[in-house]
Amino acid sequence: MNQHTRRPQPPVRPPNAKARHGARAGLAAVLVVLGLCVLQHAQAACKLRSLEMPVTMVGLRPTVTVRINDTDVRLLVDSGAFYSMLTDATAAQLKLRVTHLPFGMRVHGATGPIDARLTTVKRLQLLKGEFADVEFLVGGNELGGGIMGLLGRNLLAFTDVEYDLAQGMIRFMFPEGECEGRNLAYWAADTPVSELALLRDARSKSPALRAIGQLNGKDVEVLFDTGAVSIVSLAAARRAGITEAEMTPTAAMRGAGQGEAKAWVAPVGTFELAGETVRNSRLRIGNFESDDHDMLLGVDFFLSHRIYVSKSQRRMFFTYNGGPVFALNAAPPAAAASGAAASNPPPQNLDAAAHARRGVASAARGDLQRALADLDRACEMEPQGAGHFLQRGRIHLAMRQPAQALQDFDTALRLDNTQAEARLHRALLRASTGPREGALDDLQVLDRTIAPQAPMRLTMADLYLRLNRPESAVAQWNLWVPARDNDASLPTVLNNRCWTRALLGIELDQAIDDCDRALDLKPKTAAYLDSRAWVRLRRGELGDALADFDRALDLRPDGAWSLYGRGIVRTRLGDVEPGRADIEAARKLRPTIDAEAGRYGLAAEPRAVPAMAAPAGPAR
Numbered sequence: 001m002n003q004h005t006r007r008p009q010p011p012v013r014p015p016n017a018k019a020r021h022g023a024r025a026g027l028a029a030v031l032v033v034l035g036l037c038v039l040q041h042a043q044a045a046c047k048l049r050s051l052e053m054p055v056t057m058v059g060l061r062p063t064v065t066v067r068i069n070d071t072d073v074r075l076l077v078d079s080g081a082f083y084s085m086l087t088d089a090t091a092a093q094l095k096l097r098v099t100h101l102p103f104g105m106r107v108h109g110a111t112g113p114i115d116a117r118l119t120t121v122k123r124l125q126l127l128k129g130e131f132a133d134v135e136f137l138v139g140g141n142e143l144g145g146g147i148m149g150l151l152g153r154n155l156l157a158f159t160d161v162e163y164d165l166a167q168g169m170i171r172f173m174f175p176e177g178e179c180e181g182r183n184l185a186y187w188a189a190d191t192p193v194s195e196l197a198l199l200r201d202a203r204s205k206s207p208a209l210r211a212i213g214q215l216n217g218k219d220v221e222v223l224f225d226t227g228a229v230s231i232v233s234l235a236a237a238r239r240a241g242i243t244e245a246e247m248t249p250t251a252a253m254r255g256a257g258q259g260e261a262k263a264w265v266a267p268v269g270t271f272e273l274a275g276e277t278v279r280n281s282r283l284r285i286g287n288f289e290s291d292d293h294d295m296l297l298g299v300d301f302f303l304s305h306r307i308y309v310s311k312s313q314r315r316m317f318f319t320y321n322g323g324p325v326f327a328l329n330a331a332p333p334a335a336a337a338s339g340a341a342a343s344n345p346p347p348q349n350l351d352a353a354a355h356a357r358r359g360v361a362s363a364a365r366g367d368l369q370r371a372l373a374d375l376d377r378a379c380e381m382e383p384q385g386a387g388h389f390l391q392r393g394r395i396h397l398a399m400r401q402p403a404q405a406l407q408d409f410d411t412a413l414r415l416d417n418t419q420a421e422a423r424l425h426r427a428l429l430r431a432s433t434g435p436r437e438g439a440l441d442d443l444q445v446l447d448r449t450i451a452p453q454a455p456m457r458l459t460m461a462d463l464y465l466r467l468n469r470p471e472s473a474v475a476q477w478n479l480w481v482p483a484r485d486n487d488a489s490l491p492t493v494l495n496n497r498c499w500t501r502a503l504l505g506i507e508l509d510q511a512i513d514d515c516d517r518a519l520d521l522k523p524k525t526a527a528y529l530d531s532r533a534w535v536r537l538r539r540g541e542l543g544d545a546l547a548d549f550d551r552a553l554d555l556r557p558d559g560a561w562s563l564y565g566r567g568i569v570r571t572r573l574g575d576v577e578p579g580r581a582d583i584e585a586a587r588k589l590r591p592t593i594d595a596e597a598g599r600y601g602l603a604a605e606p607r608a609v610p611a612m613a614a615p616a617g618p619a620r
Contacts, residue, residue, distance in 0.1 A: 046179035048186060050162070050171040053127055056357055057364040058145035060299050060327060062165055062226055066151075067125035069094055073148045077170065079163075079209055080225030080296065081152035085137040085256070089453040089483040090148040091119055098138050107137060110228075110288045112259035114139045115486040126155070127172075140256035141488045142455050146421060150227065150256075157206035160184070163226070163307040165299065166321050166365075168357020173308070184308045185317040194274035196316040198309075209309060210293060211316070213273040216240040222273070223293035224316075226302055228255075229327050231263070231284040236294035242266050242285070253286040254488055262287045265328060273297075276320065282328040300327040303365050323365055352382035356391055363395055371395050386416035393425060402433055420450050424459060431466055440467060447476075453483045458493065470500050474507075491528070494518040499531040502538055503600045511535045526556035533565055534602075545569050560590035564597065568604050 037050045055062045055077060062077040068086075071094060075084070091098055096119040101107070107116040116139035124134040136149065160173035175184070185193040199221070201207035209224035215232065218240045231253065232240075247264035254260045264285040271278045304325045307318040350358070359374030375392035382388060393408030406429050412422040427442035443460055450456065461476035477497045484490055494514040501511035515532035522528065533548035549566035552559055567582030583604045586593055597603045 045177050046182050046184075047176045048179070048184070049174040049176060051127055051174075053170045053172065054353065054357060055165060055168050055170050057165070057168070057360045058147065060229055060364050061143065061145060061147060062170075062299060062302075063145070063147060064126075064151060064170075067123075068121050069096075069123050074146050075149050075151040076143055076147050076227055077156070078150040078152055078225070078227030079156060080223055080227045081150045081256075082204070082206065082208070083137050083154050084134075084150055084152040085116070085140055086119065086149035087140060087142055087484075088138060088486065089142070089455065089480075091138045092483040093451045093453040096121065096138070101137075107139070109140070109256035110253070110261070110286075110290065114256055116140070139486060141254065142484070144455070146455060148455070153206040153208070157309075157311065160311050161309045163302050163305075163309070165226070165302045166304075166306065166358070166361050168354065168361050175310075175312075180313065183317060184310055184313075185306075185319055186308075187306065188319050191319050192275075194276055194318050194320075196274040196318070198314045198316055200314055208292065209316070211273070213271060213295070213297075215271055215295065216242070216269050217272075220294040221292065222295045222297045223290075224301070224307075225296045226299050228296045228298040229284070230296055230298040230300050231286045232268075232295045233289065233293075234264075234285055234287045235289070237266065237285045240268070242268070247285055250284065253284075253288060260488070271325075274316075274318075278325045281326050283326055284328065298327075299364075301325060303361060323367070352378040352385055352388060355381065356385075356388050359395070360391055363398060368395060368399050372399070384415055386412040386419050386422070389415070390419060390422045390425070393422065397425070397429075402429055405429060406433070418449070420446060420454075420456065424456055427463060428459075431463055436467060439463070440469070443467075443472070452479045458489070461496075465500075470504055471506075474500055474504075491518040491521040491525070494521075495525075495528045495531050498528075498535060502531060502534040503602070505538055505601065508535055508539055512539075524555060526552045526559055526562070529555070530559060530562045530565070533562070537565055537569060537602075542569050542573055546573070558589060560586045560593055563589070564593050564604065568602075571604070 037052070053064060055064055057063070058074075063074050064077055065072050065074050067073070073086075073090065073094075086094075086096070098117045098119045101116060101118055107114040114137075116137045119136050119138050121134045121136060122132065124131045134155075140150070156170075158172075160175060162171040162173055164171065173184075183193055183195065196211050198207075199210040199212070201210075211222055211224075213220055213222045215236060218236075220232070220236050220240070237247075247266045250263050250265050252260040253263040265282055266285050268281045268283050269279065271281060271283075304321050304323055305318045306321060307316060309316050355374045355378040359371045359378065361371075362368075362374065363371035372392070372395050375388060375395055378385065378388040379392055389408045389412040393405040393412065396402070396405035396408060406426065409422045409426040409429070412419050413426065423442045423446055427439045427446070430436065430439035430442065443463060446456070446460060457476045457480045461473040461480070464470070464473040464476065474497060477493055481490070481493060481497070484493075495518045498511045498514035498518065501507050501514070512532065512535050515528055515535060518528045519525065519532070529548045529552035533545045533552060536542075536545035536548060546566065546569045549562050549569060552562040553566065556562070563582045564586035567579045567584075567586065570576070570579030570582060572579075590596075594603050
């Protein structure tokens with residue numbers, strides 16, 4: 001059971017520092033004139049002015065929507081990123097001019113280097129202001145959920161920042177008066193406040209949020225990173241006494257950089273930070289290395305706390321919201337437990353948008369019942385708000401209530417037929433529950449109306465395969481691939497396109513190019529070798545096909561499609577008995593393989609193919 005406690009702390013005062021209350025250049029100077037809200041601090045000598053930035057959770061990703069050159073762009077709020085970034089596809093969609101980085105500059109992510117470039121946005125509309133000639137890095141991997149880039153510390157850390165993600169809000173704070181050395185958790189009243197000294201970095205104008213915590217009693221350097229979920233480095237886990245026997249393998253760790261890292265889940269006895277102790281947790285362990293941190297305290301930590309970061313004091317003040325601190329300790333969706341009582345009572349008199357933001361934040365924490373209550377209220381208060389029905393439909397999907405979800409997506413599209421996400425969700429539901437023709441109709445509308453480089457085209461391709469429209473899947477990949485030369489998903493997509501073309505017997509020269517490119521990126525991948533072998537079999541290049549099937553089976557001896565293909569090649573080359581043995585082995589591993597292959601004219605022997613609902617792209 002996950003437990004959270006807090007021990008009393010003596011007051012900690014920062015070293016003397018000159019308060020920064022003068023004029024701020026650039027972004028800060030523009031924001032100050034926008035009409036800031038004044039918060040009366042408990043101590044009258046200190047006043048806090050604030051500017052609010054609404055945040056919407058997409059799963060466990062906090063996002064904001066900005067306008068770049070008059071186009072809405074959804075960005076991930078990433079306190080772990082030193083600079084804001086757009087994906088290659090976003091730069092292509094917005095027709096931005098991209099240049100090389102300054103000589104000698106390199107950008108790295110947690111799992112490897114990022115092939116980054118630079119662009120300048122003519123107009124950026126953020127909060128209540130418009131800013132000219134704002135620089136962004138260009139590169140990194142796509143994050144899903146329609147996210148088109150990152151909002152990094154160069155735009156987040158120009159002043160004090162309050163992270164209130166559980167309520168769907170970030171506030172830029174401007175202290176005035178005698179605030180130095182004060183407790184700036186203005187909302188806390190009598191609630192205990194944790195006060196934490198941040199590690200200093202004199203080299204950076206927007207330094208990373210780093211501090212010292214304790215994992216099983218051992219010091220660890222933590223980085224506060226809203227762009228990630230909490231994870232501990234393998235080296236730090238070992239120092240904390242976590243053994244390999246306690247670690248269970250899980251999905252590989254991936255980030256903005258190229259490559260991936262092995263990951264595990266392990267029990268952790270205690271994690272301590274600024275007087276708070278979290279006991280009996282489960283945390284992800286990642287095989288990554290960093291010069292400045294041992295552990296990422298991710299968005300799950302931010303959702304379970306309300307946090308004020310003082311730039312001048314280099315301190316963090318935070319209170320505990322209640323519920324699980326780490327994502328792996330959250331209640332499963334079916335249970336939808338509300339967790340521990342919050343130490344900060346939720347604000348009252350919310351408008352519809354605030355209810356919606358709080359609802360999706362509760363969903364991110366696994367509290368679906370509370371999420372649904374907030375989304376119900378948002379839909380009641382603003383019945384013309386298409387976005388509220390979209391968000392409620394997602395909650396119904398998470399609660400395994402497809403009929404209610406479909407009704408909400410229908411309503412969202414009736415209110416606003418340009419809601420691409422609602423249309424995609426409806427298409428996915430219609431493909432599963434019917435009518436399948438309706439799913440195709442939705443896909444065709446999306447194909448006509450979204451940008452050629454839109455991230456959702458990858459999901460559309462997968463859906464076309466489920467609907468037995470492989471040619472349409474290839475068309476979606478043809479739009480997705482050109483703008484993503486360095487995306488980590490590229491090898492998989494190239495292989496999928498190669499394999500589908502092999503099945504259809506079309507564009508075989510391009511199919512070979514796809515498989516060659518995928519293998520250049522990941523040479524020892526059995527599926528990629530298998531796909532190329534089938535293309536070569538289609539082209540009658542039996543010797544080359546045999547070599548690829550052999551290499552694929554060396555890597556994955558139980559690959560049914562590779563055995564089946566090698567059996568066909570061996571038989572055609574006159575090596576009949578070994579060929580038949582391969583085919584029989586494939587049939588034992590995959591009894592439907594004759595029918596699946598026969599649908600594309602690839603059956604081992606001429607035979608009647610029984611009727612079946614085989615997918616367009618058989619899984620291998």
